[in-house]
Amino acid sequence: MSDLTRLGAAELAEKLAGGEVTSVDVTRAHLERIGEVDSRLHAFLHVGEESAMATAADVDARRAAGEDVPTLAGVPVAVKDLINTTDQPTTAGSRMLEGWVPPYDATVVARLRAAGLPILGKTNLDEFAMGSSNEHSAYGPTRNPWDTDRIPGGSSGGSAAAVASHEAPLALGTDTGGSIRQPGAMTGVVGMKPTYGGVSRYGVVAMASSLDQVGPMARSVLDAALLHEVVAGHDPLDSTSIDAPVPDVVAAARRGDVSGLKIGIVRELGGEGFQPGVQAAFDGAVEQLAQAGAEVVEVACPSFRHGIAAYYLVMPSEVSSNLARFDAMRYGLRVSPEGVPDPSAEQVMSASRDAGFGDEVKRRIVLGTYALSSGYYDAYYGSAQKVRTLIARDFAAAFEQVDVLVSPTAPTTAWRLGEKSDDPLAMYLEDVCTIPANLAGVPGLSLPVGLADDTGLPVGVQFLAPALADDRVYNVAAALERLVAAPVLEEVR
Amino acid sequence: MSSALSREDVAHLASLARISLSEDELDRLGAELPAILDHVAAVQGVVESAGEDVAPMSHPVPVANVMREDVVRPGLTPDEALSGAPASEEQRFLVPKILGEE
Numbered sequence: 001m002s003d004l005t006r007l008g009a010a011e012l013a014e015k016l017a018g019g020e021v022t023s024v025d026v027t028r029a030h031l032e033r034i035g036e037v038d039s040r041l042h043a044f045l046h047v048g049e050e051s052a053m054a055t056a057a058d059v060d061a062r063r064a065a066g067e068d069v070p071t072l073a074g075v076p077v078a079v080k081d082l083i084n085t086t087d088q089p090t091t092a093g094s095r096m097l098e099g100w101v102p103p104y105d106a107t108v109v110a111r112l113r114a115a116g117l118p119i120l121g122k123t124n125l126d127e128f129a130m131g132s133s134n135e136h137s138a139y140g141p142t143r144n145p146w147d148t149d150r151i152p153g154g155s156s157g158g159s160a161a162a163v164a165s166h167e168a169p170l171a172l173g174t175d176t177g178g179s180i181r182q183p184g185a186m187t188g189v190v191g192m193k194p195t196y197g198g199v200s201r202y203g204v205v206a207m208a209s210s211l212d213q214v215g216p217m218a219r220s221v222l223d224a225a226l227l228h229e230v231v232a233g234h235d236p237l238d239s240t241s242i243d244a245p246v247p248d249v250v251a252a253a254r255r256g257d258v259s260g261l262k263i264g265i266v267r268e269l270g271g272e273g274f275q276p277g278v279q280a281a282f283d284g285a286v287e288q289l290a291q292a293g294a295e296v297v298e299v300a301c302p303s304f305r306h307g308i309a310a311y312y313l314v315m316p317s318e319v320s321s322n323l324a325r326f327d328a329m330r331y332g333l334r335v336s337p338e339g340v341p342d343p344s345a346e347q348v349m350s351a352s353r354d355a356g357f358g359d360e361v362k363r364r365i366v367l368g369t370y371a372l373s374s375g376y377y378d379a380y381y382g383s384a385q386k387v388r389t390l391i392a393r394d395f396a397a398a399f400e401q402v403d404v405l406v407s408p409t410a411p412t413t414a415w416r417l418g419e420k421s422d423d424p425l426a427m428y429l430e431d432v433c434t435i436p437a438n439l440a441g442v443p444g445l446s447l448p449v450g451l452a453d454d455t456g457l458p459v460g461v462q463f464l465a466p467a468l469a470d471d472r473v474y475n476v477a478a479a480l481e482r483l484v485a486a487p488v489l490e491e492v493r
Numbered sequence: 494m495s496s497a498l499s500r501e502d503v504a505h506l507a508s509l510a511r512i513s514l515s516e517d518e519l520d521r522l523g524a525e526l527p528a529i530l531d532h533v534a535a536v537q538g539v540v541e542s543a544g545e546d547v548a549p550m551s552h553p554v555p556v557a558n559v560m561r562e563d564v565v566r567p568g569l570t571p572d573e574a575l576s577g578a579p580a581s582e583e584q585r586f587l588v589p590k591i592l593g594e595e
Contacts, residue, residue: 103573196553210552239559240552309533320510327511329588331577336589337513345589350513359521362512366503366522367529369510383536385549390539392550425528441553467553 001036001491004029005166009075009223012169016063016074023056023063023074027118030076034120034167037492042142043152043161045081047121048088052076055118062116072226073116078168080159081122082129083214084203085109092205093125093137093155096332096356106203107238108172108214108231115230120168123158127358128323129174129207131155132182132430135421136360143417144187145492146457150414153183159217160187165492170227171217176207177311178410178434180215181446185409185460188448188487190224190477191217193434195467196441197242199228200235208318209240211311211438219486221447221478225253228470244468252471256478259293263476264402268304269433275412277452281459282408285449288483289406289476299402301394306387307435312428313371313384314439320368323361328352363424392440399466404476407433409446409460437464445473449484458487498526 004026007015015021031049038044059074084090084102091097105113112119126136134142134157144152145165152161156173160183163171173180175193184191192215199214206212216227232246265286270279290296328334328349336343337351357365371380398405410430420427437444446460461480465472500523507514507522514522540547571584580587 100577103569103576197556236561240554240556242554303539306535306539309535309539312529312533313536324511328579330586332579334579343589344593345591346511347513348589350508350511353510353512354514354518357512359518362507362514362518363522363525365510365512366506367526369506370498370502370526370530371533373506373509379537380533382549383540384533385551386540386543386547387536388550389547390543392553424525425532428529428532439550439553 001033001166002029005033007169008220009072009169009218009226010220012075013071013226023059023118024053026074027052027056027076027120030120030168037165038167040143040148040492041145041161041165042140043123043158043165043167044078044121045091045093045124045139045158046088048119051087052118052120055116059116070115072230074118075170076118076120076168077112077227078120078123078159078162078171079109080125080156080171080173082125082174082205083109083172085119085122088119088122090122090205091139093127093139094356094358094361095138096326098333100331102203104203107200107235109203111231117230123156123162123171125158126155127361128205129155129176129179130319130360130364132178132427133420134158135417136358138358141417144414145489146187147414147493150416150457151186153186153414155179156217157183160184160189160191163189163217163219164489169218170223172214172231173217174204174212174214175438176211177315177438178431180217181434181444181460181462182410182431184217184446185448186414186458188458188489189217189219190221190445190447191215192224192228192445193437193443194228194232194470195242195443197240198246198443198470199232200238200241202235202237206322208315209322210318211315221474221481222250222253225249225474242468247468247471249471249474252474253478255475256482258289258476258479261404261476262295262297262402263289264297264299264398264405266304266405266407267298267300268302269407273411274408275452275454277454278408278412278459281450281452282461285461285480285484286406289480292479292483297402299398299405301398301436303387303390303394304436307391307439308428308432310384310387310391310439311431311435313380314388316364316368317371317381318368320365320372323365326353326356332356360424388439391436395436395440395442395466404472405464407462409433409462413452413455413457413459433462442467443470443473445477447477447480448487449480451487498523498530
C-alpha cells in the first residue's frame with residue numbers, strides 16, 4: 001500500500017492545495033492499489049483509468065495556473081455502478097444492462113466532475129441494488145477486505161470494500177433499506193444516507209423511488225461530510241429534490257461535540273437476536289457518548305419492529321413498477337424466445353426479462369406484482385403504507401424527547417458467502433435496524449466503532465436524526481469517532 | 494388472509510410482469526414466496542390493532558406536482574436517445590411485431 005492511499009480525503013485535499021502532491025500521483029496510486037488487490041475483492045466492475053487520469057491532469061494544470069479550485073478537486077472517488085456515467089458503462093450489476101453506456105450523467109456525477117474529482121471506476125453491487133450481501137451481483141460477488149471468505153454487505157458492497165481496502169478514499173453508494181449503512185458497518189467505513197430528497201436521484205437507476213437515496217462512504221466522518229457537500233442540494237431534474245439549503249455537514253463533522261445533547265437508544269433495535277459482540281461494542285460506544293457529556297436515555301419506537309414487513313411490501317411494489325422500463329425495446333438486453341418463429345414484442349419482452357434479470361430481482365418483481373394486484377392491494381400495499389405512517393409517527397415522538405437516536409447498524413457482523421443464500425427471508429431480516437429511516441425519509445449514518453470481541457470483524461453504530469437535520473448525525477458521529485478506536489485494516493486478508 | 498400461493502398463481506403473476514419463468518423458477522418461487530408473504534402479512538394485524546384509521550404514507554416528502562417553466566431546453570439528440578437501442582431505423586426504435594397477423 002502506498003502512503004498516498006493511506007491518506008483520507010481531507011488530508012489529500014490539504015496536500016493537493018499545498019502543492020505537496022499532484023492529483024496525477026494520487027490518482028495513479030489508487031489505480032495501482034486497485035490493480036494490486038481488486039482481483040481478490042472484485043469491488044470494481046469497471047475501472048476508468050483513462051478518464052480518471054485525464055481529470056487528474058486537468059485539475060493539476062488548473063491548480064498550477066493559479067486557478068481557485070473546489071476543496072476536493074483532485075481527490076479520486078469510486079461510484080456505485082447504479083449511477084449513470086457517460087464515459088463508463090453502467091450495468092446496475094445486471095445482465096440486463098451489460099455494456100450499457102448511458103447517454104447522460106447523473107446529477108451527482110455531474111457535480112463530482114464540476115468539483116474536479118477523478119472517477120476511478122464503477123463499483124460492484126447486488127443486481128439493481130437488491131440485496132444485503134453483494135452475492136446477487138450478476139458479475140460475481142465482492143468480498144470483504146477484512147476476510148475475503150465473507151460478504152462486504154450490500155447493496156453498496158463494492159463501494160464499501162473499495163474504501164475499506166484503500167482502493168479509493170471516497171465512494172458514492174445508494175441506500176434504499178440500508179444499502180450504504182449496512183456495508184459501511186460490515187467493512188468498517190463511514191456510510192451516510194442523507195435525508196430523502198437531500199441528494200438528487202436523477203440518473204440513478206431507480207429501485208424504489210420513495211426510498212432510494214445517494215450518499216457518501218469514506219474512512220472518516222469529515223471525509224464523508226466533504227463528499228456529502230459536493231453532491232447534495234436541490235436539483236430541478238428530480239421532482240422529489242428538496243428546495244432548501246443543505247445543512248452545514250462539514251462544520252458539524254469538524255465540531256463533534258455532544259455535551260448537552262440528548263441521545264435516545266432505540267429499545268426495539270437491540271438485545272435478543274443481536275450478536276453478543278455487536279451488542280457489546282454498541283453498549284461500549286454509548287457509554288463513551290455518556291462520558292463525553294451526552295444525556296443518554298432509552299426510547300420506545302414500537303412500530304419499528306414492523307418495518308421489515310412494511311418495507312418488503314412497499315419496496316417490491318415500487319420495484320415491480322420501476323423495472324417495467326426494462327422492456328427490451330429501447331435499451332438493454334433483447335433476446336428472442338427459443339423455438340418461436342417471428343416472435344411478438346411481448347414474447348421478446350418476456351424472454352428478455354427472464355434472461356436479463358437474476359433470481360432476487362424476479363422474486364421482488366413477482367412479490368410486488370402480487371402486492372399491487374387487484375383484490376390484494378388494500379391488504380398488502382395499502383396496509384404497508386399505513387405502517388409507514390406509524391413508523392414516521394414513532395420517529396416524530398422520539399425526536400420530541402431526544403436530539404438523535406442510536407442503534408447498532410446491523411444485528412450481526414459480516415457473514416460467510418453463501419451462508420444465507422438459500423433463505424431470502426433470513427437475509428431480509430438483516431435490514432431490521434436500517435429500514436425505518438428509509439420508510440420515514442430521515443437521515444442515518446453508520447460509524448465504525450471497533451471490532452466485535454466474538455468475531456473480530458467490524459461493528460457499526462447508527463445515528464438517526466429528523467429530516468433535514470443531517471448535520472446532527474455528523475456532529476454526534478464525529479464526537480464518537482474521536483473516542484473509539486476505529487478499526488484500521490492493514491492489509492486485505 | 495391466507496397467503497397460500499399456488500404454482501399457477503406464481504405463473505400468472507410472472508406473466509403479468511412479462512417474465513417467462515422456467516419450470517424450475519416457478520417451483521422455487523412457489524416454495525419461497527409463501528414464507529415471505531406470511532411475514533409481510535403482519536402489516537394487516539398492525540393496522541387493525543392501531544385502533545384508528547391511519548392515513549397511508551406513499552412518500553416521505555409531501556410534495557406534489559412540481560412544475561417548471563414551459564420553455565425549450567437542450568435534451569438528448571436522436572442519436573443519443575437511440576444509442577442503447579437493441580435495434581433502430583430512421584431515428585426510431587425498431588421493435589418486433591406488436592399485433593397478431595391473423
